[in-house]
Amino acid sequence: MGKTLAEKIISVSTKKDVYSGDVVLCDVDIVMAHDGTAPLAIEEMKKMGVDKVWDPNKVVLVIDHTSPSPSDRISNIHAMIRNFAKENNIPNLYDAGSGICHQLLIENHVIPFQIVIGGDSHTCTHGALCAFGTGMGSTDVAAIFAYGKTWLRVPExxxxxxxxxxxxxxxxxxxxxxxxxxxxxxxxxxxxxxxxxxxxxxxxxxxxxxxxxxxxxxxxxxxxxxxxxxxxxxxxxxxxxxxxxxxxxxxxxxxxxxxxxxxxIEPMVAVPPRVDNVKPVSEVEALELDQVFIGTCTNGRLSDLKTSAKILKKKKEKVKVRTIIGPASRNILIQAIQEGLIEVFLKYGAVIIPPGCGPCIGRHLGILGDGEVCLSTQNRNFKGRMGNPNAEIYLSSPATAVASAITGYITDPRSILE
Amino acid sequence: MKFKGKVWKFGNDVNTDEIISGKYKYDTLNINEIVKHTFEAIDPDFAEKVSKGDIIVAGGNFGCGSSREQAPLVIKQLGISTVIADFFARIFYRNAVNTGLPIIECPLSEKVDEGDILEVNFEEGSIKNLSKNESFEFRKLSMFMLDILEAGGLVNYLREKKGFPLK
Missing domain, CATH: 3.30.499.10 (Aconitase, domain 3)
Incomplete structure (x- = not known):
C-alpha cells in the first residue's frame, strides 16, 4: 500500500512499515526546548529521577521567547537553562540574539527523515524538509531528555x-x-x-x-x-x-x-480573534492601525525582509504607524545588513528588534495598549496574544503589512503598487 | 477513577492564551503564583468562583494554540477534577495526560448546562448527569494513558517504570 510523507518518514525512522493509526515508540533525533518550555522540562526530568540527558548532542536549547531578558525574574529562569546546558555538556545552547528556535533548527540541525520534537507548537515547520517535526509540552520533552524516546500515533x-x-x-x-x-x-x-x-x-x-x-x-x-x-x-x-x-x-x-x-488567491488577512476568520484585504481595507510587526517563525526570513524593503524603496515613504521588524535569526540579520535592507527599514522609520520571538508572544518589545490594532505577519491572532486582551491582532503577509504601515491602515499592496 | 462535580461550560476553540496568558508564564515556574489568572481573558473571576472537584464541559478544539503545559497545570491546580470536551487540540491532550489532568472526549457541550452535577467513571467510560437524570458513554482511554493518569502523570509513571515499557 502506498504511503504518505508522514508514513514514509516514520517508517524510515522506526525501520518498520507503519501506516496511519499505528502507535509507535520512536527514537528522537532532535529535541528542542526554549525559555518558555525548557525550565519546566528541566524540573520534570529531575523529578523523573534522571540527572543527565540521554544524549547532549541531540538536545537544542534556545533562549528566544523573552530575550534579552525583560525582567530580573526571567533572567533567573534563563540562568537555570544556561546552568542545565553546562551541567549536561549540551553544546547547542542558543542564547539571546541568536534567533527563533525553528529558524535555528532549520539553519543548523534539521535534515530529512529525522524525528524532531520541540517544546513549541510550531515545530510542525520542519516538515518542509521532510523531517517529522511536531510540538509537545514540557513533560514529553523531559521524557525525551531522559530517555531519547517518545510515542507517536502515525497521523492520517x-x-x-x-x-x-x-x-x-x-x-x-x-x-x-x-x-x-x-x-x-x-x-x-x-x-x-x-x-x-x-x-x-x-x-x-x-x-x-x-x-x-x-x-x-x-x-x-x-x-x-x-x-x-x-x-x-x-x-x-x-x-x-x-x-x-x-x-x-x-x-x-x-x-x-x-x-x-x-x-x-488574493492578499488575505485573518480577522481577530480567529486564525480561520480569513477575508480578502479588500473587505477590511481602511481599518486604522497602531502597530505593524514583520517577523516571527512564520514570516521573519530573508525573503520576507527583502519583499518588505523593496516595497518601502519603491514607495519612498516613511511608515505612518510604529513598525517593528524582527529578523528570525542572527544569520538573517547579517544578510539583511549586507544587502542594505536594514538601512532601508531604518531610513523609512521602522524599529529593528533583536532576532527572537519579539512581541508575538506578548511579554516584551511591542506590547499593545488597550483598544490598539496591530497588523502582524505572525501566526496567531488570539485574544491577548500580544500581551493585552483589549487589543486586536490582524494577520497578513509581509507585503500587506508593509503596504499598510506606509498608509497607516490595512491596505492591499496592489492598490498602492500597481 | 471516579469524580462528582459541578459543571462550568466553555465554548469551542478555547485556546491556551485564554487558559493562561503568555504574559504570565515566562516569569515563574511556580504554578500557584499564576493560577489566579486561569481563564482570565474569558471570565476574570473564574479562579475565585470555582470549587474543588468542579468539572469543565467545553465544545470542540479545547486547548488549541501553544504547547504550554501551564495550561493543563493551572486547570488541575484550581482543583478541576476533569475536563470533558467534544474533542481536544492534540498538544493539550498529551499535556493533560502527562500532567495527570483527567480528560474525556465526549460531545456533551449541547447536552449539559452550567451548574449541572455530573458523576464520571473512567473505568466504565460512563457519565451520569445527576441534575437531569441522563447517562452518557465515552470511549475509554487506552490502558497506557489510564496508567499514566493513575500514576498522577508521566513523571511519576516513568520514575516508577524507569523508562518506557512500550516496545
Missing part, C-alpha cells in the same frame, strides 16, 4: 494541492491563510497536512516554511512538503549532500483532499 493526512501561478503581491502567507479558512482552526486536528502542486514547487524554502509553520493553526500535527531540487539545493548550501527526492506514493491514502487555484 490531508492533501492540499495548490496549482497555477500566484498573482503579483500574493505570497505563501496568503495561500496558508486561504487554506486555514477552508479547513478551519480545528479541521485538521491530529492530522498531517501535505502541500503539493505546481505552485508549491515554485516556492523558495523561506516561503515553504511559512506554509508548514501554520499547520498547527488548523490543529495539525505536522505539515509536509516533498523534497525536490529546491530543497536539495537548500540542504547542499548547508553542506548536506546525497539527499534523494522524497515524495508521497501515488496510491497513498488521504483522508481528505483540497484543491486551491493559485490565481484566485
Amino acid at each position: 493526512t490531508f492533501k492540499v494541492e495548490v496549482a497555477g501561478p500566484l498573482q503579483s503581491y500574493v505570497y505563501s502567507k496568503d495561500i496558508i491563510l486561504q487554506t486555514t479558512k477552508e479547513i478551519g482552526a480545528a479541521g485538521a486536528t491530529y492530522k498531517a497536512i501535505e502541500f503539493l502542486g505546481s505552485t508549491i514547487t515554485n516556492l523558495n524554502m523561506d516561503e515553504r516554511f511559512t506554509l508548514t509553520n501554520m499547520a498547527v493553526e488548523m490543529g495539525g500535527k505536522s505539515g509536509f512538503i516533498p523534497v525536490d531540487n529546491v530543497t536539495k539545493k537548500f540542504l547542499e548550501g548547508k553542506g548536506v549532500r546525497n539527499i534523494p527526492e522524497i515524495k508521497p506514493d501515488k496510491d497513498a491514502d488521504y483522508e481528505r483532499e483540497y484543491l486551491l487555484e493559485a490565481e484566485y
Whole structure:
C-alpha cells in the first residue's frame, strides 16, 4: 500500500512499515526546548529521577521567547537553562540574539527523515524538509531528555494541492491563510497536512516554511512538503549532500483532499480573534492601525525582509504607524545588513528588534495598549496574544503589512503598487 | 477513577492564551503564583468562583494554540477534577495526560448546562448527569494513558517504570 510523507518518514525512522493509526515508540533525533518550555522540562526530568540527558548532542536549547531578558525574574529562569546546558555538556545552547528556535533548527540541525520534537507548537515547520517535526509540552520533552524516546500515533493526512501561478503581491502567507479558512482552526486536528502542486514547487524554502509553520493553526500535527531540487539545493548550501527526492506514493491514502487555484488567491488577512476568520484585504481595507510587526517563525526570513524593503524603496515613504521588524535569526540579520535592507527599514522609520520571538508572544518589545490594532505577519491572532486582551491582532503577509504601515491602515499592496 | 462535580461550560476553540496568558508564564515556574489568572481573558473571576472537584464541559478544539503545559497545570491546580470536551487540540491532550489532568472526549457541550452535577467513571467510560437524570458513554482511554493518569502523570509513571515499557 502506498504511503504518505508522514508514513514514509516514520517508517524510515522506526525501520518498520507503519501506516496511519499505528502507535509507535520512536527514537528522537532532535529535541528542542526554549525559555518558555525548557525550565519546566528541566524540573520534570529531575523529578523523573534522571540527572543527565540521554544524549547532549541531540538536545537544542534556545533562549528566544523573552530575550534579552525583560525582567530580573526571567533572567533567573534563563540562568537555570544556561546552568542545565553546562551541567549536561549540551553544546547547542542558543542564547539571546541568536534567533527563533525553528529558524535555528532549520539553519543548523534539521535534515530529512529525522524525528524532531520541540517544546513549541510550531515545530510542525520542519516538515518542509521532510523531517517529522511536531510540538509537545514540557513533560514529553523531559521524557525525551531522559530517555531519547517518545510515542507517536502515525497521523492520517490531508492533501492540499495548490496549482497555477500566484498573482503579483500574493505570497505563501496568503495561500496558508486561504487554506486555514477552508479547513478551519480545528479541521485538521491530529492530522498531517501535505502541500503539493505546481505552485508549491515554485516556492523558495523561506516561503515553504511559512506554509508548514501554520499547520498547527488548523490543529495539525505536522505539515509536509516533498523534497525536490529546491530543497536539495537548500540542504547542499548547508553542506548536506546525497539527499534523494522524497515524495508521497501515488496510491497513498488521504483522508481528505483540497484543491486551491493559485490565481484566485488574493492578499488575505485573518480577522481577530480567529486564525480561520480569513477575508480578502479588500473587505477590511481602511481599518486604522497602531502597530505593524514583520517577523516571527512564520514570516521573519530573508525573503520576507527583502519583499518588505523593496516595497518601502519603491514607495519612498516613511511608515505612518510604529513598525517593528524582527529578523528570525542572527544569520538573517547579517544578510539583511549586507544587502542594505536594514538601512532601508531604518531610513523609512521602522524599529529593528533583536532576532527572537519579539512581541508575538506578548511579554516584551511591542506590547499593545488597550483598544490598539496591530497588523502582524505572525501566526496567531488570539485574544491577548500580544500581551493585552483589549487589543486586536490582524494577520497578513509581509507585503500587506508593509503596504499598510506606509498608509497607516490595512491596505492591499496592489492598490498602492500597481 | 471516579469524580462528582459541578459543571462550568466553555465554548469551542478555547485556546491556551485564554487558559493562561503568555504574559504570565515566562516569569515563574511556580504554578500557584499564576493560577489566579486561569481563564482570565474569558471570565476574570473564574479562579475565585470555582470549587474543588468542579468539572469543565467545553465544545470542540479545547486547548488549541501553544504547547504550554501551564495550561493543563493551572486547570488541575484550581482543583478541576476533569475536563470533558467534544474533542481536544492534540498538544493539550498529551499535556493533560502527562500532567495527570483527567480528560474525556465526549460531545456533551449541547447536552449539559452550567451548574449541572455530573458523576464520571473512567473505568466504565460512563457519565451520569445527576441534575437531569441522563447517562452518557465515552470511549475509554487506552490502558497506557489510564496508567499514566493513575500514576498522577508521566513523571511519576516513568520514575516508577524507569523508562518506557512500550516496545
